[in-house]
Amino acid sequence: MSYSVSFDKKGCLLYVPDGLDPEKTFDCGQCFRFDKSQNGFFGIAGGKTLSVKLRNDSGLFLEGVTEEDFEIVWKDFFDLERDYSLAQKEIIEASGASKDHLKLCIEKGNGIRILNQDPWETTLSFVISQNNNIQRIKKLIRSLCREAGKDLGGDCYSFPEPEAVLELGEERLRELSFGFRAPYLINCAQAFHSGSLDASAIKEADYHKAKEMLCTVKGIGEKVANCALLFGYSKREAFPVDVWMRKVIDTRLNRTVPDFGLNAGLAQQYLFYYERYLAQ
Numbered sequence: 236m237s238y239s240v241s242f243d244k245k246g247c248l249l250y251v252p253d254g255l256d257p258e259k260t261f262d263c264g265q266c267f268r269f270d271k272s273q274n275g276f277f278g279i280a281g282g283k284t285l286s287v288k289l290r291n292d293s294g295l296f297l298e299g300v301t302e303e304d305f306e307i308v309w310k311d312f313f314d315l316e317r318d319y320s321l322a323q324k325e326i327i328e329a330s331g332a333s334k335d336h337l338k339l340c341i342e343k344g345n346g347i348r349i350l351n352q353d354p355w356e357t358t359l360s361f362v363i364s365q366n367n368n369i370q371r372i373k374k375l376i377r378s379l380c381r382e383a384g385k386d387l388g389g390d391c392y393s394f395p396e397p398e399a400v401l402e403l404g405e406e407r408l409r410e411l412s413f414g415f416r417a418p419y420l421i422n423c424a425q426a427f428h429s430g431s432l433d434a435s436a437i438k439e440a441d442y443h444k445a446k447e448m449l450c451t452v453k454g455i456g457e458k459v460a461n462c463a464l465l466f467g468y469s470k471r472e473a474f475p476v477d478v479w480m481r482k483v484i485d486t487r488l489n490r491t492v493p494d495f496g497l498n499a500g501l502a503q504q505y506l507f508y509y510e511r512y513l514a515q
Contacts, residue, residue, distance in 0.1 A: 242305075282387070363420070
């Protein structure tokens with residue numbers, strides 16, 4: 236086991252020796268419902284709220300989390316069963332001529348983990364993300380959840396189900412500032428509601444077939460599909476390419492992405508984090 240956890244009446248105390256840095260993880264473009272709070276982060280996933288407090292001993296306190304919550308939701312959400320130390324070694328071994336740069340990215344990005352998020356929520360969130368910045372994506376998603384999600388208390392709302400998005404309709408989505416994305420959201424919700432897109436079938440399919448299935452929906456292209464597959468369907472070989480990653484490929488990787496195999500998505504996150512926040 237690559238982590239240790241203990242519980243009391245107030246929540247659970249979590250130690251992850253091979254790294255779990257909430258700030259790096261929540262701020263590298265894979266998740267839009269967690270924000271900085273006092274001494275940590277607060278957000279919503281799996282229909283549950285979570286307050287993560289940082290401790291001086293490198294531990295994390297998950298406030299209010301029961302043993303059942305941890306086993307059902309948060310253990311998988313934070314990808315705690317994966318050996319990240321081994322994954323890092325494999326990434327470096329596969330890096331070829333880009334090895335030095337990958338070593339640097341891993342050193343600086345250590346603590347990033349791939350979050351395992353709800354497939355439907357992840358898919359729609361990345362449809363919303365098109366031609367958008369992270370703060371505006373978060374604002375739009377908050378608006379959508381407040382409008383059509385279930386009230387969880389404390390001005391927190393669950394992510395709306397496909398039928399709830401359909402009930403809003405395109406006109407209301409435009410009123411909520413979704414603009415040209417409004418019909419894409421309707422298309423996506425209709426696909427999930429009708430069953431023409433089935434999350435279980437996408438998860439069971441191989442990576443290429445899964446991407447093909449997602450791309451049948453108008454508004455989902457290569458980049459959105461790869462993001463959704465990596466963060467919502469456990470397709471770890473997905474390597475999303477946006478403007479930041481195009482720059483990385485052209486200037487850091489000699490215009491060729493090494494064959495990282497099932498570590499491709501994790502390598503992408505290290506590369507993205509370094510380029511976005513640390514590169515000169």
